[in-house]
Amino acid sequence: MASLELKGVRKSFGSTLILEDVSLTLDAREFVAFLGPSGSGKSTLLRIIAGLETADAGEVWLESFRIDPLPPGERGVAMVFQHYALYPHMSVRENMAFGLRNARVPKDEIERRIADAARVLEIEPLLDRKPGEMSGGQRQRVAIGRALVKEPKLFLLDEPLSNLDAALRLRTRVELAQLKQRVDAAVIMVTHDQAEAMTLADRIVVINDRTIQQVGPPMEIYNRPANVFVAQFVGSPAMTLVPAQLAENGDYATLKIGDGTVVETRVPRDRLPPSAHFRLGLRPEAVRVVGSGEATSKAKVELVERLGERTLVYARLGDGQPITAEDQRDSRLKIGDEIALRIDGAAAHVFDADGAGYHRTGA
Amino acid sequence: MTSARDWRGLLFVAPFLLLYSVILIFPLLRGVWLSFNQVDLFGDGHFVGLGNYARLLNDPIFGTSLINTFEVTLMIVPALTIIALGLAMALNRGSRNAAIFRGIFFSSAVLSVTIVTLIWRFVLAPDAGLLGELWKAFGWQPLPFLSDENLVLPALAITTIWWSVGFPMLLFLAGLQQIPGDMYEAAALDNASRWTTFSRITLPSLRRTVVLVVMLQTAAQLQLFGQSQLLTAGGPSGASRTAVLFLFETAFGRWELGYASAAAELLFLIILAVTITQYWATGRATAAQGGR
Incomplete structure (x- = not known):
């Protein structure tokens, strides 16, 4: 069964066209990277899927339900923000419980999910701390944990590694790859870093100039670039x-x-x-x-x-x-x-x- | 060499220290000294120790003025805080209209108290005032806001809120703009209702601003003076006489400078005590929350 389906998504801000007729289908449990330069529209596309922006035209379907008319919280998606967006006055535990409480998940179920996620992410000792008392890498894990406990049908990661230093980025990349094996959901990651996209994704969606340039597995993107843009954007140094x-x-x-x-x-x-x-x-x-x-x-x-x-x-x-x-x-x-x-x-x-x-x- | 440098440094701050001492420290200490003396307009007066203070504690007029002050402060501060926060939230957007309304709501803050009381006298006067006409339009008897003992403090409170709402609103706006937008997006993805978003995201993020506004306004309203002097002159029969109006009348109406100074010192101690209590209470609330 298809996970996410985008049908003819279009978006402009004022008179500036950002996305033009974007269509895409994700397989179940697939890890897809949206790869493109700054301003290519990849983040806007992610935000349309999340419901933080509304498309001017087109439809968004998730596991056979049309979700684009729904508010963000009812779409069955979870998002990890680029700057984490943790609630600073809440402890890690409260941060993770917040969405579940709003969704009226029973208390012992909330406890169980938090305990599971904390174990997987190795953040058990941090549960009673506040975001201000943690390092960037720890906050990143908490942000992932907050998404994990919701048990969403689709994870959205907005430049998840861009705020980490080089060493931590490599380690987190490996951890994300391992995490992907455990979750029973599709994942979309927005990135401008081709190494992240190549190493993590099952398929890469190269986005530039308002539209999808090419969709394919990493090695196909590298070996058989559809056009000059993809050929020059993927691979370092450029072709x-x-x-x-x-x-x-x-x-x-x-x-x-x-x-x-x-x-x-x-x-x-x-x-x-x-x-x-x-x-x-x-x-x-x-x-x-x-x-x-x-x-x-x-x-x-x-x-x-x-x-x-x-x-x-x-x-x-x-x-x-x-x-x-x-x-x-x-x-x-x-x-x-x-x-x-x-x-x-x-x-x-x-x-x-x-x-x-x-x-x-x-x- | 160190001492030479110290002296040179002192030289640089000396003009300020001198001015500060002459126009702040000296009058402050002089005020304390005055409060231990019986002084009138002429002569140096004579030392009475705590006599002025003892007299104050038994003075029913001073007692009433203190109660009036507390009452009007309690009417003003919570309402002012809530209204300022509401306005700030309504006007916290980038649109042109919001900018215009921010200007309008802040504009009352630049008016002098004389203008403010003049405006509100026109509004509150029962015979030809705005509210009076409104009441008449509904076929009701106009309310004598400024001559009824039970209505005069609320009238003072309304006037003061209208006058003072601009600055707290600006503080709240500044606080709101410190809250990152992605926090609200995260809350939207967490399925938070409007109320949950307000109570769990906005309000906790503004906690420090709320504390600041409440403390500043409490200290300011305990010194409320101009509105009561100009609008009602403390009347009717002392129902709107505030503590500062009492000490103004004592000092510059009856020329009992020592007695008035004692009242000023007492008011100062009361404001200090209230502020410290508020500070301590918010500190405890933070500790109960788990601290930060």
Whole structure:
């Protein structure tokens, strides 16, 4: 059974259109990440699902009930706010009990749920403290606990990790992944951090420019980006896009770029629209620094980033086109070096003039 | 070197300290001294010890004025606090109309007490006043607000509330704007009714502001003076004479400066005691809540 269904959701603030005709279906118990840059409308979409904003048009269904006419508290959803929004004058226990009391849940049932959630989240020693007496990480757990005790049909997480420091963020990410296994509900997480989306989500919904750009499992989003926006937004550093001309005929597209390099992709030629002008998409791992024997192109180093497990090389091809390449972890390259590059056509993507992406078959 | 620096520092604050001593400390102490003397307009008077205080405690006029003061304070402070909070909640929004109404409700606070009492005399006067006409329109006998012993204190209270509501309203508005919006969103998702949201989210968040408003207004209304002097001159037959009006009449009507000073010191002690009691009570309430 489908969990959440969005049908043609539309929203504008004044004359500014925020969301345009958004439709989406979540499977039961699915963990979905809304990924997009600031101002893409992803938070607005989450708030429409929660009932904190009303859509101008469209419908929201949750487990076969239409929920968009209902007030937030009656929708069967629970939300973890970006800044937690804990009630400062209530203890942790009261914070968690508040919603249940309003819903007239029996007292011993409230006690049981709080005890369960506190055990799972390891916040039992904090139950009688107030939010002001806790660290950011502890408040985050309480905020999750407050959502958990409601036993909702859908969890909404608004940038849940953005207020934590780097170490705590990683730990909480692991905990969220474990938590997901325990709850019998779908989860939507809004984030602008692709690493969070890639590691936690069953499917990623990439949102930009008022609408959904692509929906798919993390690796599909990474390997088969639907368009230029997704290709550049997902993956760090961003995919290099190089203007290219369709060269000779064949089963697969062969493209020639500005410095004369010919790249034989594995993108079926008959899928491409009838045009000669395309863009070649290259992730850093598709462009290797090699010895001059196996090279396809030459470039000049502009910047070297040593990340420990690999080295990123920002360089310019002969015609001045910037390109990002990868070298071994112990690379000795320095700025100004002339290097030889090998472009791996089998890992290359092709984008047409409208920005739509084409990829190798099978992968 | 340290002492040289100390002296230099003292030099910088000296003008202020001097002024402070001359216009605040000295009159304060002088007032205390006066209260132990029998002084009139002429001459230095003579020391009577606690004589003035003993006389005060047996003075029925002073006693009545104290009771009047407490009564009118009890009428004003709770009502004023509730009305100011209600106005602040109604006007706590970004719209243009709300801004205009905030200005209107605050505007009475900038008026002088003379203007305020003038306005309210027109409203309260039974023969041609606004309320009198209203009563007549309903076919009722107009109420003599300013000449009936039982109505004059409520009339003073209404006048004072109208005059003083602006500042507490601003304090509450400031308090309301400190409450993060996502708290109300969390409450909405927690299925909280309007009343639950008010009593469990808004009111606890404003606790400090409520305490501040109640304490400031209590201290202010225990010193109520201008309204009673200008509206009724304490009448009829002392029914609206407040403690400060009593000491004004004693000092500048009968020129019994020592006696008036003793009344002032006593009022000061009463206000101090009330304020400390309020402070202590709110501290205990916080402790009972689990503290913060």
